[in-house]
Amino acid sequence: MKKILIVDDNEFLRFTLTELLEDSGMDCLAVGDGIAALSEVSKGLYGLVILDLRLPGMNGLELLKKIKEINILIPVIMLSAYGDVKSVVEAIKGGAFDFITKPFDNDAMIRLIKSTLDLKLVKKIVVIPEI
């Protein structure tokens, strides 16, 4: 099973999530900002990224874009304290796979991660202009 990358600025939540995932037998790494996250993603070792929407400096949506530039095939689950429809739509448009609000149900979180990891992603097809 591939490694999971957690990106959240809240130190306690990084701890909680790592505990939760490791308890479920998953391999994961938690980072606190966008730059660290990007350097990790470019290593090409991660099968999933859990990304907080609100981050210091580079916000979640910007980071999502950068991650997708590095590896479009990597699935991203967004984590948010807002829970409003607008930011959900923005994130899905930006290529996020799914979305979960804080506080969350532990079991629901684990279910979502597992089902995401099983997914196979297909690259977009280049459209040939008509003559």
Next chain:
Amino acid sequence: MTSQSKNKFTERFIRLDRNLPLEKFIPVAFLVFLLCIIILTIITFRNIDQHKTDLEKIDHSNKVLAQLEIVNYRLIEIPFNKRGYTITGDKTHLLKFDSLVIKVKADIEKLKSLTSDNPSQHNLVFSLDTLLSENISVLNNAISDTSVYDINTGKFSQNQTDAIKFISANLTEINEITDNLSLNEHSLLKNRIEEAAHINSVTQLFIIFAGIFSFTVIGLSLFISSNLIKNKNESENLLKKSYGELENRVSERTSDLKETNEKLQFESLVRIKAEHTIRESEQRFREMADSSSVLVWITDKDKQFTYFNKASLDFTGRTLEMESGKGWTEGIHPDDLNEYKKVFKNSFDKKIPFEIEYRLRSINEEYLWLLDKGIPRYKGSEFAGYTGSCIDINERKKNERFLKIQYDISKTLAESDSIKEASGNLLKNICRDIGWDFGIFWFADEKNEYIKPDYFWSEDEEDINLFSELYNDSMKFSKGMGFTGTIFKEGKSMWTKDVSTDTSFLKIEGLSKKGWNSGLGIPISNGKETIAIIECFNKKNIEEKQDLIDVLESAGRQIGIFIERKKAEEKLKILYLEMEEKVKERTAELAQALSKLIQEGEQKEIVQNKLKLFSHAVKSIKDSVFITDLENNTIFVNEAFELTYGYYLNEISGKEIPLFSDKNISPVLRTYINEKTMKSGWRGEMTTYKKDGTSFPSYLSTSYIRDENGKVNSLVGICQDITEIKNVEEELRKTNEILIETQNELIYNEKLAALGRFSSGVAHEIRNPLANISSLSQLIAKTVLDEKNKRRLNYIISNVEIANKIIKNLLNFATPESLEFSNVNLSDMLNGVLDGVEARCKSSNIKIEREIPEDMALLNLDKLKLENVFMNFIANSIESMNSGGTLKVKVIEDKYKNEVSINIADTGIGIPEGNLDKILEPFFTTKDDGVGLGMGLSYQTIKLHKGKFNIKSAVGTGTEINVKLPIKNRTE
């Protein structure tokens, strides 16, 4: 003009034809035309060819792109298959991997061939090929390495990891190259499409040009050739025609010459004959003329008289030699000579006939009147002079003179107003007409005893002076005294040829001294006796002419009658003047009386006009005007009043004015207005009623009217319809209300926005720790715990949920979620809510009253949200009635206003007035466990439904909430 221009045109064509014969022109034109067609066709073909190659190029680019896509796809699939084999050891993966490798290689080969014409693309494909080969070799090596994957640890060996890293690096590069390839190909493709489109349009343009050009050339050559043929034919015809004309003319001229020759011979014969005849006829004419009694004369063409007949010479007693030339004109009376010369010369110059009367001296020295007629004479066509004849018209002339005398006298008498005026003119006219030089008018005195000179006339002023001396005022003749006295006495005319020999002339010395010879006296009689005499004198000795005397005597009688009549008229005139004087006096008296009357009349009219003006003004005023007596009985109402109220003057005259008599007017108001009016007038607004019972607001202004003695005798009122003013006021009031409402809403929205910004910040900060608490609690809950700790943990978890819910509500309040509409039965919904609280009410001793209609139309609403709203209101009501009460829910469907009104009333503790404004504000609550968001959220939901919210409350009485929801427009 047209034919001329046509000729010019023809000439031009003939010239053209001469320079460039038609037979040569047509083949040349066709050759040029064919050449043009061939050139255009070649260009067109070339363009089409170019277009074709362009299309092929485009197709080629498309193929390259498609090929690239396939390669791209396979490149991704290769490592997957390889990894599949590595992990599972399933050979099918390996087979697939191998076939993919072969396919990719083939594809690359195809790409190579496709891009062979483009060196840069070709190089890119080569580098792609190299990278791919490297990848495949690495992958093959990895396959042969069997100790790569440790199933136990689930990890790859270092070798494998390195290989994967290498491949992924290579893949990135490959991706870049393919991207470059497709980009290049796209730009190529774009250029080619543009080029193709450009060539396509150029080709079309060429084809159109070629078409237009060929048609123009064909048309032009056809036109020119047809014209050339036509003109050639025309000019041939013209030539033929002019040749024929020339031949005709030559033959005509020959015959003309012949004819002229014959004519000339004939004419010379005729002329000889005519001369002979003329000579003969002249002789005969002279013989004839000499035997005529009429005076005949002939002139030559130089105005010289050449012939007078015998009668003429006998008349003047002169010889032909004396008369010839212009000798005879010596005999013309000097007075007529100039006129004759003028007429003769004018006529002669113009060669027209003339007629003139003149006096010619006869053989016995007497001038006799002749009528001379002359006509131009021609010899052949040549003017030869005049021939003329004269007739004796003496008798006629004399008669004319007498007639003139008669006429002049009659005219003078008719034109004269008095005897004095008439006598002067008469004397002058008579003397002139008979051609005598001097005249005296004698008048008899009133008693007819004497006759006195009254008036003298002469052409010569000196003569008058002389006679005035001779016949001064003291001079008078009695009857029978001298020449005049004899006429006075006898009443007969007298004529004397020579006064000097007439002894009856008393003043003979004076008269003869001045050379007077002939004298003539004509009596003027009134029928009984002579009352006046006219005397004329002439310096010549003139024989008595009885006919002249007859004429003058008859004129004398006429004058006599005139004088008598005038005398009578004068008497009458005096009488008339007297009468007139009297009439004038009376007229003046009358005029004075009349002017007095007129003055009085004018004053009256001014007053009447003023009255008219006032009455018109009152009539045309658009406001209702009425006049009553002191008891409010109608005297007058204007047209506006009649039209406005429907009461007509003739039906209400004398009755109480309907404005006050209407049953709707209170007697108190009527009395009040009347009292005020009598004091100083009243003005104010009141409702007035029309005959048909309808009413409208009006502004009434009343006042009393004083008569000329200052006594109040009537009342006047002006009533203005102020419905429109009222409407405007009402509209203003409403607008103001809406404005205030909008303002409140704006303030509320502003507050809400601030709250939104604040709460979304807070929410994030709180939710992070909440998530930690929640997650960790859940983790602990999974471990083995005793019951006590399990319960504690569950409390933690549920409290986190409560906190989260508060945050959620807060967020919702600040940034409300959009509504989800569905068709909802409002009555079912409200009944459901009430059913849910029924048990609770029973226990709290609360009675529920429902007034909810069953068959309500479906409304388009967000069911869940509105249910929460009503639930919230009803729960608040129940809580306010701790010690029991009544909850009343009433629903009214107002189809006219297009809205549903929901009323929820309780008999609870009520809300203090100071709190009523704050209940909608977030976090305002009076409950111990309330958050203070419920009312605010409910209000917001109602607003989102475009509804209205209203709350009334009083402490101790209860609270009433009213919600109005629109029936339509809910889908927006």
